[in-house]
Amino acid sequence: GAVVSQHPSWVICKSGTSVKIECRSLDFQATTMFWYRQFPKQSLMLMATSNEGSKATYEQGVEKDKFLINHASLTLSTLTVTSAHPEDSSFYICSAAVLAGFNEQYFGPGTRLTVT
Amino acid sequence: DAKTTQPTSMDCAEGRAANLPCNHSTISGNEYVYWYRQIHSQGPQYIIHGLKNNETNEMASLIITEDRKSSTLILPHATLRDTAVYYCIVRVGSSGNTPLVFGKGTRLSVIA
Numbered sequence: 001g002a003v004v005s006q007h008p009s010w011v012i013c014k015s016g017t018s019v020k021i022e023c024r025s026l027d028f029q030a031t032t033m034f035w036y037r038q039f040p041k042q043s044l045m046l047m048a049t050s051n052e053g054s055k056a057t058y059e060q061g062v063e064k065d066k067f068l069i070n071h072a073s074l075t076l077s078t079l080t081v082t083s084a085h086p087e088d089s090s091f092y093i094c095s096a097a098v099l100a101g102f103n104e105q106y107f108g109p110g111t112r113l114t115v116t
Numbered sequence: 117d118a119k120t121t122q123p124t125s126m127d128c129a130e131g132r133a134a135n136l137p138c139n140h141s142t143i144s145g146n147e148y149v150y151w152y153r154q155i156h157s158q159g160p161q162y163i164i165h166g167l168k169n170n171e172t173n174e175m176a177s178l179i180i181t182e183d184r185k186s187s188t189l190i191l192p193h194a195t196l197r198d199t200a201v202y203y204c205i206v207r208v209g210s211s212g213n214t215p216l217v218f219g220k221g222t223r224l225s226v227i228a
Contacts, residue, residue: 030212044218107159
């Protein structure tokens, strides 16, 4: 089956620093990837839609200058949390849509970010 | 906003069928019903989806009412590994290029 990986699986950083999270589709090409955020005991919240070769589309309330998304190839999207603060601590999950019209999205295992 | 309503939690005895209901009374004709589950601290896993016909795969069965206003996910023989949060999602079209909007889901606990 289709596999999506994320790196790192967890990261601890100091307040004010930036962190980059990678999302890769390992055995398929994905024109579209999605980034979600999940706080403890809550559901997944869509942050942005990332399309290969174009600017990401952000959901209302998500700061595009804080959460930089790059989708430079059909197998890689990155999310950079800039000037991270403790309130950015969360579980970040990406998903990828298969290029050729499949119906389901495949999710990565998630990245746990802790900002101290 | 999520367009579905699910019970907050359910218990199921190991080996028995788990029936998870979902209400989607405002579903449109071109919207599909998807089910995903999330085991603790992992990414969501696709289970099944359907438009109006009942569907079955190796993981589960999906029963959609004739008026399409509700559905039930059935795990025929629940195991402890099926303990997870189950999300019922309504989404326009069958293309993977539209985002999934997650509601609160149902926390299923399978009990030995």
